[in-house]
Amino acid sequence: MKHLLLFFFLSYTTFAQTENQYNLIPFPARFVGQNGQFTLSASTRVVTSPATDASVKAVAQTFVNQVKAANGLTLPVAGTSPALAKGAHIFLTLNKKLNLGDEGYKLTITPTRVLAEAATPKGLFYAAQTMRQLLPVGQSATATMPACAITDKPRFSYRGLHLDVSRNFMPVSFVKKYIDLLAMHKQNTFHWHLTDDQGWRIEIKKYPKLTQIGSKRAETVVGQYFQNYPQQFDGKPVGGFYTQDEIRDVVRYAQSRFVTIVPEIEMPGHALGALAAYPELGCEPTKAYQVATKWGVFDDVFCPSDKTFGFLQDVLTEVMTLFPGKLIHIGGDECPKTAWKNSAFCQELMKKNNLKDEHELQSYFIRRIEKFVTSKGRAIIGWDEILEGGLAPNATVMSWRGTEGGIAAAKQKHNVVMTPTGTCYMDYYQGNPATEPLAIGGYLPLDQVYAYEPMPTELTPAEQKYVLGVQGNIWTEYTPTPEAVEYMVYPRAIAIAELGWMQAGPHNFEDFAQRLKNHLPRLSGVNYAKRLFDITA
Ligand code: TNX
Numbered sequence: 185m186k187h188l189l190l191f192f193f194l195s196y197t198t199f200a201q202t203e204n205q206y207n208l209i210p211f212p213a214r215f216v217g218q219n220g221q222f223t224l225s226a227s228t229r230v231v232t233s234p235a236t237d238a239s240v241k242a243v244a245q246t247f248v249n250q251v252k253a254a255n256g257l258t259l260p261v262a263g264t265s266p267a268l269a270k271g272a273h274i275f276l277t278l279n280k281k282l283n284l285g286d287e288g289y290k291l292t293i294t295p296t297r298v299l300a301e302a303a304t305p306k307g308l309f310y311a312a313q314t315m316r317q318l319l320p321v322g323q324s325a326t327a328t329m330p331a332c333a334i335t336d337k338p339r340f341s342y343r344g345l346h347l348d349v350s351r352n353f354m355p356v357s358f359v360k361k362y363i364d365l366l367a368m369h370k371q372n373t374f375h376w377h378l379t380d381d382q383g384w385r386i387e388i389k390k391y392p393k394l395t396q397i398g399s400k401r402a403e404t405v406v407g408q409y410f411q412n413y414p415q416q417f418d419g420k421p422v423g424g425f426y427t428q429d430e431i432r433d434v435v436r437y438a439q440s441r442f443v444t445i446v447p448e449i450e451m452p453g454h455a456l457g458a459l460a461a462y463p464e465l466g467c468e469p470t471k472a473y474q475v476a477t478k479w480g481v482f483d484d485v486f487c488p489s490d491k492t493f494g495f496l497q498d499v500l501t502e503v504m505t506l507f508p509g510k511l512i513h514i515g516g517d518e519c520p521k522t523a524w525k526n527s528a529f530c531q532e533l534m535k536k537n538n539l540k541d542e543h544e545l546q547s548y549f550i551r552r553i554e555k556f557v558t559s560k561g562r563a564i565i566g567w568d569e570i571l572e573g574g575l576a577p578n579a580t581v582m583s584w585r586g587t588e589g590g591i592a593a594a595k596q597k598h599n600v601v602m603t604p605t606g607t608c609y610m611d612y613y614q615g616n617p618a619t620e621p622l623a624i625g626g627y628l629p630l631d632q633v634y635a636y637e638p639m640p641t642e643l644t645p646a647e648q649k650y651v652l653g654v655q656g657n658i659w660t661e662y663t664p665t666p667e668a669v670e671y672m673v674y675p676r677a678i679a680i681a682e683l684g685w686m687q688a689g690p691h692n693f694e695d696f697a698q699r700l701k702n703h704l705p706r707l708s709g710v711n712y713a714k715r716l717f718d719i720t721a
Contacts, residue, residue, distance in 0.1 A: 205332075206699050207317050209678055210370055210685035212336035220295040221328040225272075228259060233277040235263030239305040244276050246440055247312035254316065254706065256323035274298040274315070276308050287372070288337030291315070293329050306442045310336070310370055321705045340638070342601055342653030343684030344373035344446070345677055347669070350380035350457065351479070351660040353399075353424030358666040360437050365674075365710065367441035369681035374438060375446045375513065375655060378426075381476035384457035385425045386447070390498050393461035399425040401475040408622060408662075409479040417477060431506045444509040446565065449499060452486040452549050453519030458495075459484055465492045467527040479661045483522040488533060488549050497556050504560055511580060512557050516550055517567035539573075547573030554579055565601070568593070580652070584608075591640050594650040603655040607636035608680060610658045610672045615716050621671065622662045630717075631693050634679040639688070656680035667711040674712035675700055 205215045230248055232240040244261040251257050262268060264275070279301040282290060289302035289311035300311035314336070318329040345366045347354065354362075363374050378386045384398030400423040406416045426434070438445050459466045459473035466473055467487040476482060486492045500512065521542035524530040530545065539545050546569070554564045554576035565580040568589025575581070580599040583590025590600040602608070605626070612626030638654040656677045663669045682696065704717060 210682040212334045214335040216333045218331040220331040224327045229262045229273045231268050231273045231275045233264040243308045277301045284337045291334040338685045340653030340684045343371040344655030346375035346657040348377040348660045350383045352664045370685045371681045377448045379450045380454045381456035387427045395425040398457040398461040405478040446511045447507045448513035450515030455486045467523040481518045483520045511565045513565050516570040543573035551576040594647045602638045633676050654684045670711040
């Protein structure tokens with residue numbers, strides 16, 4: 185039945201080609217273009233139903249704010265009433281009987297009314313994001329939406345975008361803009377990489393030195409660390425962190441756009457920000473650990489001592505108070521084993537717990553943390569190195585070193601998010617390295633991102649159920665400003681958003697590129713890679 189329906193969707197969309205569909209990213213599951221248009225007038229209202237539902241009203245309010253900002257139009261919000269129900273308005277209606285999941289929606293636009301229906305406020309929010317894309321670009325006195333019938337729902341439940349704020353700090357205003365843009369493209373998860381060797385960026389009340397000391401580095405290595413020998417430093421201090429009030433503000437902002445934030449606290453590696461503040465958490469407590477001023481991977485990592493676990497549990501407790509989402513990212517990547525090999529304490533601990541090597545010690549570390557997080561009703565997610573030495577029972581795996589980790593985890597019946605470097609890393613060059621801004625390396629043009637199929641064919645249908653979705657990542661070693669980040673992220677992140685939402689089946693890059701051309705002018709004020717995507721052509 186499911187396949188039949190899908191076939192229906194696909195064939196319908198193929199034969200009902202109209203100009204209008206070329207505005208929509210991600211492309212809906214079913215789009216039927218019709219004749220005519222709905223014209224917004226001074227009397228048009230956004231009518232919410234049920235009239236008393238505060239969350240539907242909130243969706244309507246977010247939508248009218250967005251339309252005001254993009255089109256300069258003022259649309260009053262009103263709860264439904266018998267008089268309004270007959271009028272030429274935009275209706276946002278909860279319909280619990282709609283069978284499109286908790287993110288799906290139906291949007292019916294005729295010359296006399298616009299009806300958005302969904303079983304949840306979240307579905308209505310996505311209907312509203314589609315409406316934004318059907319309105320004209322830019323300010324105008326009146327505006328129209330083309331008549332059409334859309335039935336839509338996402339392919340994957342996890343559609344993520346990541347941002348590293350440790351290597352370079354990004355202000356709250358930019359984080360909000362980033363969240364707004366990912367939600368506009370119907371992504372629902374923001375992965376906030378908050379701690380690393382080069383800076384600890386979240387206020388933890390119990391450990392003030394994390395931000396007093398750990399959020400600051402003296403200077404930064406210039407150029408590409410791996411190629412520039414001898415190294416030079418710029419002599420400019422870098423700092424910055426988010427207070428807990430700021431974090432709460434960002435969380436509320438994300439909630440209003442149905443975005444869940446996955447906060448990441450790195451362990452056991454990438455820990456120099458914390459060790460500089462509290463050296464007793466390292467395997468050499470008397471060492472003068474420094475917040476890293478170079479990029480790369482460092483041998484100094486958290487020591488698996490009771491003191492460290494106590495510290496991490498306190499930190500995670502505060503983190504879980506701030507972030508209401510189920511998933512807590514505990515890092516787990518790139519943890520060299522040198523410090524543990526040289527530590528008498530670690531060797532003793534391994535003997536006591538029958539651990540045959542340091543990989544099993546890493547697994548022991550992650551399992552202890554996993555047990556704690558699970559006991560608080562949450563779940564851990566970690567980079568694919570958490571497979572080393574055996575996965576913790578309830579862990580979700582983020583597959584970044586290719587797809588192998590994700591495939592292995594799904595086969596072990598663990599949830600998986602796919603974010604392989606080769607197709608999802610936006611710190612790779614998107615054009616000719618000779619003329620593009622300095623990047624980490626690699627080459628990942630837009631069409632290569634778009635060609636990625638997130639569902640590994642190696643998995644059986646039963647195993648495929650564990651693949652929750654797909655995410656794009658931006659590490660910020662070479663992007664010190666919001667503008668530099670935007671240049672790398674857009675439009676590649678928009679392609680990744682479509683991979684997460686659009687139904688399975690062949691995705692046509694030409695078709696995407698055509699829609700993107702119509703869509704990019706909406707991103708005014710965003711420093712997308714304009715010179716690579718000449719939209720005036
Ligand atoms: C690897 S991807 C890392 C990051 C770096 C990135 C640079 C991952 C889990 N770890 O710490 O920033 O490479 O591309």
